[in-house]
Amino acid sequence: MTCLLGLASAATFAQKGELNNAQSEYDTYASLRGQKVAALASKANASIQNAKTSIDKASTNEKTANLPATSALKAAIYSSLAVDDTVATTSAPLFAAADDAVKKAKELDIKGENKKLIEAANLNLAQYKLTAGVKDYQNKKYEDAYKEFDYYRTVLPEDTNAIYYTALSAANAGDKDPKYYPLAISNYTKLLTTKYSGNARVYLDMTSIYLLAKDTTNALKIAGEGVAKYPAFSDLRKREIEMALQSGKQTEVLGKIQSAIANDPKNKELQYYLALTYSQVADAANSRAEKAKDDATKTKEHAVALENYGKAADAYKKAIEIDPAYFEANMNLGYVLMRPALDIFNAANKLPASKQKEYDVAIAKSNAQLDLAKPYLQKAVDLNAKSIDALTNLRNYYRAKLDPPHAAENKAKANELKQQIDALGTGAPVK
Numbered sequence: 001m002t003c004l005l006g007l008a009s010a011a012t013f014a015q016k017g018e019l020n021n022a023q024s025e026y027d028t029y030a031s032l033r034g035q036k037v038a039a040l041a042s043k044a045n046a047s048i049q050n051a052k053t054s055i056d057k058a059s060t061n062e063k064t065a066n067l068p069a070t071s072a073l074k075a076a077i078y079s080s081l082a083v084d085d086t087v088a089t090t091s092a093p094l095f096a097a098a099d100d101a102v103k104k105a106k107e108l109d110i111k112g113e114n115k116k117l118i119e120a121a122n123l124n125l126a127q128y129k130l131t132a133g134v135k136d137y138q139n140k141k142y143e144d145a146y147k148e149f150d151y152y153r154t155v156l157p158e159d160t161n162a163i164y165y166t167a168l169s170a171a172n173a174g175d176k177d178p179k180y181y182p183l184a185i186s187n188y189t190k191l192l193t194t195k196y197s198g199n200a201r202v203y204l205d206m207t208s209i210y211l212l213a214k215d216t217t218n219a220l221k222i223a224g225e226g227v228a229k230y231p232a233f234s235d236l237r238k239r240e241i242e243m244a245l246q247s248g249k250q251t252e253v254l255g256k257i258q259s260a261i262a263n264d265p266k267n268k269e270l271q272y273y274l275a276l277t278y279s280q281v282a283d284a285a286n287s288r289a290e291k292a293k294d295d296a297t298k299t300k301e302h303a304v305a306l307e308n309y310g311k312a313a314d315a316y317k318k319a320i321e322i323d324p325a326y327f328e329a330n331m332n333l334g335y336v337l338m339r340p341a342l343d344i345f346n347a348a349n350k351l352p353a354s355k356q357k358e359y360d361v362a363i364a365k366s367n368a369q370l371d372l373a374k375p376y377l378q379k380a381v382d383l384n385a386k387s388i389d390a391l392t393n394l395r396n397y398y399r400a401k402l403d404p405p406h407a408a409e410n411k412a413k414a415n416e417l418k419q420q421i422d423a424l425g426t427g428a429p430v431k
Contacts, residue, residue: 022054072114079124275315282308334376341369
């Protein structure tokens with residue numbers, strides 16, 4: 001009997017020896033992993049292969065197969081092999097085995113004695129899925145990318161990159177299958193509860209997803225929340241204004257901006273956004289006037305446009321009073337002052353030859369309005385000589401200005417500005 005017990009103990013020891021050997025080889029690999037020196041890298045590779053050989057033996061022996069340490073170590077070893085293997089056909093089975101092993105290890109490791117190995121395996125599995133997700137995303141396989149990133153996020157639920165990548169891939173996958181839009185929103189919403197550095201952009205992305213899902217109500221709601229938290233983020237503020245105008249809620253946006261100005265009257269950005277809102281209201285009215293089929297509607301909409309261009313000009317001037325070198329305010333002020341002049345100019349050119357007197361009056365009025373705009377148009381170019389918008393606005397001034405004594409000079413300046421615009425690479429020569 002003593003002899004039989006001795007044999008049984010020796011067999012058990014032998015199998016635990018395989019487990020111990022797997023641990024030792026894995027530890028060697030872990031200490032050398034990532035080494036650039038060829039000899040050390042070779043040693044690391046040999047160690048992880050030896051670890052695999054030993055853990056495979058321990059995993060198939062009835063004495064050690066169901067030990068928590070066996071599953072945890074197998075998960076760590078196989079996940080390491082999967083991450084190191086760059087060939088999908090050979091790495092996928094390794095990943096699957098590691099995934100199964102880590103699940104089993106979590107079930108068996110009641111005392112938490114193998115926590116470090118399980119965590120190491122999880123990190124490897126997350127890295128594997130992250131790498132696969134990036135590749136799928138780059139290849140525009142957004143649905144596959146979502147699945148990869150979502151696994152990554154499940155392993156590391158508080159990792160902001162994991163949440164962001166999952167949301168981003170879901171948003172892109174939604175272009176083909178709208179069922180992904182709620183998944184994108186869910187992950188973006190989670191991201192907003194973290195300290196993610198790009199949360200201002202997240203609010204903007206969420207408005208886009210809501211709009212794609214035809215949910216304007218929530219798009220406006222999330223934009224409002226974002227603007228309240230990030231009032232200086234211009235893209236989000238513009239998006240809120242655009243959506244409000246399209247939804248007939250410009251009064252609400254104007255009220256919010258005016259309330260903010262009352263609390264912070266020296267904030268140039270708030271004055272700028274107030275002006276921008278009025279300007280967009282005016283542009284929308286002009287657009288309606290152009291589409292109107294009766295003169296009464298045209299006249300009414302033009303009046304709305306002129307009123308709001310005037311309000312926009314006043315707000316832009318206040319922004320410039322706060323900061324005379326405010327490029328966007330100078331450029332836009334020049335535009336809102338010039339736009340009515342261009343409308344008058346274009347209308348005058350449609351008059352029949354028999355209405356020369358009316359034409360002369362209109363051109364004089366257009367010229368006077370253009371002269372109000374010129375200082376700001378020129379200032380914008382002075383502040384940013386590489387802005388195509390600023391150069392184009394100033395060129396339009398010289399093209400619309402009818403001043404016979406200086407006609408040749410104005411034409412030359414317009415041509416010079418055209419050359420500058422073309423040199424900046426607009427894609428096609430300016431006409």
